[in-house]
Amino acid sequence: MDIHFLSRMRYNQAIGWTVLLCAMIVMLAAALARATINLNAALTDKPDLAIYILDSKITQATLLREDTIHRDYLAQTKNGAQLVKLEKRDSQWVIAEEEMLHE
16 A cells, blocks of 8 residues: 555554554443443342343242352242242352242
């Protein structure tokens, strides 16, 4: 490329677009990183929120028993009461067991 034949205006435009594009890429990467951190925190650090995220049928949940790696909830769904057991595996809360309760 012959940079000698570029006018000053074309050179400034090219540099301006390059700086703008780089700034947009950095902002997009930062936004994605922040969203990932927020999602990770919602799933691992707050098991009370994790139960709603992991099972979308639950309308209300009451904590019955708490341990460092186990949590038992009485969950209300549109089909009735349900016992949900969460377990922490690999620093993430997962549903270990779901059981419908009879009235």
